Amino acid sequence: MTSQLLERAQGGDERAFQELTAPYVRELHLHCYRMLGSVTDADDLLQEILLAAWTGLDGFEGRSSLRTWLYRIATNRCLNAIRDGKRRPPTEPLPPFDPPEPTRRGDITWLQPYPDTWLEDHAVRRETVELAFVTALQRVPPRQAATLVLVDVLGFTIAEVADQMDTTPTAVKGALQRARASLKQPISAAPAEPEGERAVDVSADREGEWVVARRFAAAFVADDIEAVTSLLTDDAWLAMPPAPHEYQGATAIAAFLRASADGRRGARLRLDACGCNHQPGFSCYFIGDDQIPWYAGRFVLTVDGERIGRITRFLEPALEKVLPG
Template sequence: MGEQTYEELVEPYRRELHLHCYRMLGSVTDADDVLQEILLAAWRGLDSFKGRASLRTWLYRIATNRCLNAIRDGKRRPPAEPLPPFEPPEPSRRGDVTWLQPYPDALLDELLVRRETIQLAFITALQRMPPRQAAALILVEVLDFPVAEAADLLDTTPTAVKGALQRARASVRTPAAPRDAKTERRVAERFAEAFMADDIATITTLLTDDAWLAMPPAPHEYVGPSAIAAFLEASASARISTLVLEPAGANLHPAYSCYFVNGSHRTDTGQLVLTVSGDRISTITRFLKPL
């Protein structure tokens, strides 16, 4: 089968397979790498594809197993812990999903994605599950594969898939209240203005009582407005460049690209993603890039 024909066959599924890999692996970088493995494996195995299942189902079989292999073989290794250029306060706790990365909203434009299946809380919960449990949840609850078909994709029994689903559902947070997009945007904009101005008092008023700050790939997490404020104060006191935030949606959250600006020099320092609950911010996830 010619190369052009192969490209035409798989191209309609490329983006959804990439998103599937991201849900499984929690990292866009890892999803990029594994997607290339999937496309190569599909190319090599195309002659053996007998059409007993749909092409989409066959591709998801390859994709799911490649992701499970990547996790099993240790390819999803946590990145090195970055060293902050200041002495941070003692964290409230240490996070365990330090490989987590944001997923750009721009990559979701052509896909119909339920918001709760891409938000950071859900992606993080998937990373903490046993991998095959996470795969069962994604295949059945997110991608709407029947239990029997998911069992076939995972080379197991429907009974085993049902058991995995029961355990996985217990690990996923209860869905948040319906989204008020106007309020969410207003809260995020107030936060961004205060963050750029180092107005920590205003930031504190925007936080829920149990708000927390995470900073992948650093494991440090700060819980509660006081702990978050202490960290932000330490960070602001050490800054020598102007901090600029620019809107850049990720995981269907309000999100900002972060830059340090010093004269004409501009340094990309990662992304900041907000979870808004009602009219307050419940989670700040500051995805760091090494300086």
């Protein structure tokens, strides 16, 4: 950031402001997604954040980096959105068939996937964007979740986070300790300096995961339910946000898949590969007699070794227009 560029932006030069903030837009969007669990909510909030930064740029005195200042705005906007109830669960979809009784009803029905193509521009540690981590954050009190993300994911210091959240270092340490205790699998240490996340080379693991994922896809489009369930771990889950229905174990999942296949009335399936959250994923389409595909959700698979521990099928129709294919 040059002082001249900042002066121009503070003087009302919108292009200079866009140039100043462009390096941080995608990571701010990801920050909102982690906090809110929803891409569409993150889209809306990002616009609020950039507007607040633009109108408040005169107050930026350079005592911190511009990135730190932007995260202060973003974090507080996220906390306000959660507090004010802006993160509202979408309407529960009505299935076109009679589903079997679920194992349980999930409580985080607003969860959405985050496309890998949006993660390519800057380094993102895999464990900080996987669905399990994003889901876990939704169950942690918001200020604790924000503290954990700012410190453990983004590498801000305790003092910086205290300033960003208008609190004390002691309060930050307490919130961080409680947030870490709430996570079943704490994430690895963040970079020493908040210059972005460190990428971890997981290419070999991901290649193996895609082998399993492609086997799943072949079995699923063939309605070979036995082959699908043979790929599952013993305690595998099937979830379908925004529907709350969740099924655990091969027997329960197979019962749902059979009911779903019967309800399709002969329409064929097509799965197009598209990774999300650094996990294998597929866009799903139904193809009827007219050969015109229509969107039927997006799968994200949690692969455990050579088997699948969780199938998450995001059913929200609006995601077809929001997410890249």
